[in-house]
């Protein structure tokens with residue numbers, strides 16, 4: 001059954017005074033070199049004069065192309081500068097892909113649980129979602145069975161393979177090869193959405209990208225999690241056969257890219273220490289993620305019924321309760337009373353699954369705040385008959 005109303009969005013990005021938010025995937029921008037960025041923006045406005053605040057041609061500037069090229073190279077993704085179409089964040093890339101590929105009723109296979117923005121984009125274009133459950137580990141048989149159970153051959157297979165939103169998991173090489181082979185056998189094109197790949201805590205590269213395993217892959221990148229989401233800059237790296245189609249859709253959505261934002265990113269990635277910034281982000285998230293799982297272990301213990309992942313990168317901890325009758329949505333009012341927020345698991349499902357799960361995002365809060373937030377969460381969750389250590 002496909003439920004249409006599960007995408008109704010919790011308030012992900014509100015920062016209600018006094019509430020500790022584990023809800024939205026917000027970067028901790030305190031690590032940004034603010035003065036340098038402010039100076040650059042000031043200089044660009046003065047030097048760029050009218051052009052930087054004017055409409056511009058829809059293509060990509062040389063400076064931004066170089067910045068994207070560096071990020072793609074660091075991510076190990078094969079990059080042809082001509083393949084890159086700039087977008088206002090990878091969310092817009094998803095919307096453009098949906099609009100280009102999903103005629104009404106078209107099936108799109110989405111790994112489940114999944115990023116709700118992808119579900120929203122695909123559904124807005126009229127697509128039907130088929131969920132590919134990745135929580136139990138993939139085998140060739142389980143993947144084939146799930147893909148072949150679709151009412152028609154999926155047009156696309158959507159994956160977020162590195163430090164996945166919401167589970168924090170990373171597909172190993174074997175799973176990637178399985179997926180790439182299963183999709184190739186069925187003529188299904190992969191969409192690889194990769195906002196978190198550079199944010200491994202140990203700095204080690206993530207396994208081989210789909211863009212290398214399957215040349216028809218459409219790759220989505222973004223500056224949101226490695227620089228700043230408010231600039232709204234992402235990109236689609238598209239194989240030649242679909243490039244013009246996607247470029248036209250993107251152009252119809254924006255008319256013109258945002259030259260000031262592009263210049264700020266291009267300037268920082270050319271002259272600033274962007275690799276140092278990514279290392280600072282990684283360090284910050286490693287400490288914040290460790291504070292969250294430590295606080296969970298100390299507060300919930302082994303007997304609470306909740307289990308969770310130890311993140312190796314990215315932003316997320318995914319909690320699962322062993323009582324499958326639990327619906328984390330019912331816990332939201334208690335959490336609001338305690339002054340803490342999270343996203344219920346069903347929000348990441350096209351079929352109202354994962355109700356006994358919830359997502360906590362550790363990227364926005366210091367270790368101290370995280371500890372306090374987990375104490376509040378424990379009080380909120382103990383308001384139902386679940387054993388939580390005192």
Ligand SMILES: Cc1ncc(COP(=O)(O)O)c(C=O)c1O
Nearest residue numbers: 025089090091115165222224234
């Ligand atoms: C998996 C995934 N894809 C896409 C996005 C959207 O990112 P952007 O800010 O680039 O639009 C997010 C944001 O959290 C995400 O987690």
